[in-house]
Amino acid sequence: MASEKQVLGSWGENLVKDHCPCPKCKKTKTFKLLPQNFKCADLICDFCGFLAQVKSTRVKNVNILPKTILGAAWLPQKERMNAFIYFPVYLVPQIQIPSATHL
């Protein structure tokens, strides 16, 4: 059974896949989900090969960017950045339901 964190991650990935056009080729509905163990990327455009990572997080106010994002594979990300390879990150905030904080 998927954990709450996995459910949140999958929700964000599917939201971007279904609603965001590819920023490189501008086509819609071309994002496909990558396998879960693919490092630093969650989506690929099946037209142009654009790769993107999606980080979903729970927030109290979706209009304020969170200061930290947990669960990003920062070491591989840093190694790529040191090699001048940048994977764009979609940040998908989900409003935190007050009662859910005590689960």
Ligand SMILES: [Zn+2]
């Ligand atoms: Zn594309």
